[in-house]
Amino acid sequence: MFELTGKYKLVQQMAKEFAEKEIKPIAQEIDENERFPEESIPKLFKAGIMGSQFPEEFGGEGGDTMSYVIALEEIGKVCATTATIVSIHSSIGINLLIKYGNKEQQEKYLPILTSKGIAAFLLTEPQAGTDATNQKTTAIKDGDYYIINGRKMFISNAGHNDLYIVIAVTDADKGTKGITAFLVEPDNPGIRVGKPLKKMGIRGSSTSAVFLKDCKVHKDSILGNEGDGIKIALGTLDTGRIGIAAESIGIAQGALDEAIKYVNKREQFNQKLSAFQNTQFKIADMQTKIDAGRLLIWRAATLKDDGKNYAKEAAMAKLYCSEIANDSTRLAVQLFGGYGYLRGNHVERMMRDAKITEIYEGTSEAQKIVISRFLGVK
Ligand SMILES: Cc1cc2nc3c(=O)[nH]c(=O)nc-3n(C[C@H](O)[C@H](O)[C@H](O)COP(=O)(O)OP(=O)(O)OC[C@H]3O[C@@H](n4cnc5c(N)ncnc54)[C@H](O)[C@@H]3O)c2cc1C
Incomplete structure (x- = not known):
């Protein structure tokens, strides 16, 4: 799949509108005050973001992993904190209950985990x-x-x-x-x-x-x-990694979107920054790598949805997309110059947020260990 159509396009549109309206306006404030966004939790449930990848019989939205990564990217674009909360709750929490919970456990906890509690x-x-x-x-x-x-x-x-x-x-x-x-x-x-x-x-x-x-x-x-x-924990991290990859590509795209708006406005030497070939090339490189990363995520998500093995592909997506999140945010700050270095600027926050994607749910080195094992390197 190279382009979103049908239900996936709708999921993207809905998640984008939700993220812009409900999540972006508080993203800077929760970062500055190191405040858990308690008020976002009921909104995320109501919007169907938390259960986007699960069948309706388990209280989900009837979507699949593709719907989930599409929605999570939109959240990651505006607020990596919120994407982290969603990713851990959804890819690990609900997912584990559905995969390993017995009937009693599912009946007891899934109604809570798909409607109000994380x-x-x-x-x-x-x-x-x-x-x-x-x-x-x-x-x-x-x-x-x-x-x-x-x-x-x-x-x-x-x-x-x-x-x-x-x-x-x-x-x-x-x-x-x-x-x-x-x-x-x-x-x-x-x-x-x-x-x-x-x-x-x-x-x-x-x-x-x-x-x-x-x-x-x-x-x-x-x-x-x-x-x-251990089987449960490590298997779950495979799913979690697709989520962190989606969060990462969201951060990368969010930073690039902010940079494009800025370079089209800011002038130096009587011309827009966007007129410098240096700017154009940076932006072209950034988007090309982001698109490549997104395809790695969609491949891992599609394999999972098709019931195939996706552990290697999930590790590759997480490894690459977390690197792209870090590269893209660093370059975005560079394009903003001194203004990008100031607290309160979205790209400054995004650059700090990006680093964790190379660490949690397995460091980049851990992903390389997983990938090389699948390639028969012993
Ligand atoms: C913000 C945040 C949220 C987190 N959330 C959770 C959570 O909800 N639940 C949870 O259980 N954990 C969570 N973690 C833990 C996270 O998954 C671990 O921090 C991560 O797996 C790395 O472990 P470590 O920090 O002990 O680093 P270490 O394992 O000590 O690694 C240190 C360095 O050594 C490298 N290294 C280690 N072993 C090897 C090797 N064999 N080959 C090559 N290099 C190696 C690593 O890649 C890394 O660069 C979270 C961490 C953070 C920072």
Whole structure:
């Protein structure tokens, strides 16, 4: 697919209008005040952005991964903070419940996760970053219950969520097969969210350490089967990466759109900046790379929608699009000159926001490891 038609065109139009009207006006303020945009959550649900990729029977909008990446790009264009909130909730939270939740879990949590409440995913620990399998959080069986103890790091949406998905070791002797995923409700007295961490970018999104102390959960809270935790976590990141790629290409396109408006207005040496060939070439290069990145995303999304393996393609899309987000925002700031360096300018925020896309849901290096493995490099 090289051009959007039919329902995808409509999704794009709707998401663009929504992003311009509801998200862009507060993007600078939530960044400046490092404020989680609580008021955007009901609007995102109402607009169908949160559940855009899920079947109606699960409370979604009946769309697919293509609809989702198209909508997420539009959100990313104006506010990467909001795109992060959507991406983690949708690609990881709802997706995990649909893929691995049993009937009771789906009936209990999906109506909430598709209408008002968001999810947080607790994989990373202080010592378990890229090496996500090096988990130290334990879940010890006690009759029909498990007692979870440990510390999670860098948890997005924490403190603003209605469900935690916690990865913990249930049987250390079994290695990666002894790790399990649990559903934990936020009012569980054994879970505590640390202070929001101060960040370079996506400053409206909340990122905190989460502490689990004698956190007691019933065995019915296991997502999938005992021992499936790493399979669930790593498989989920494949889906998550398509989302982060879409957010990245949104940031890149958003910065380029701002730059084009500026160079067509700003004059130096009695001519518009746009008249300099240096400007024209930069802009041509930026759009060409953005279009290439978008096609990588659409390929991964289409493979997923067709039920084919998409892990390599998702990693490629995430790797390339996050690089493009960083290149494009840096060049946009350059085209704005000193004005691009000022706080309050969209491109200044976008340049800071772009960096995280090369880090979370697997660093760029982690994507290269995934891609090279698929190419038979051992
Ligand atoms: C804002 C933010 C939000 C996040 N949200 C979440 C969340 O919601 N849930 C969650 O579980 N986690 C979350 N994370 C964690 C994120 O996924 C990790 O930060 C990321 O996976 C990298 O882990 P690390 O920070 O420990 O870095 P490290 O793993 O220590 O990596 C440091 C550097 O070493 C490189 N490196 C590591 N191993 C290798 C290797 N084998 N080969 C080559 N290079 C290597 C890395 O690429 C990187 O450049 C978030 C992080 C941030 C900053």
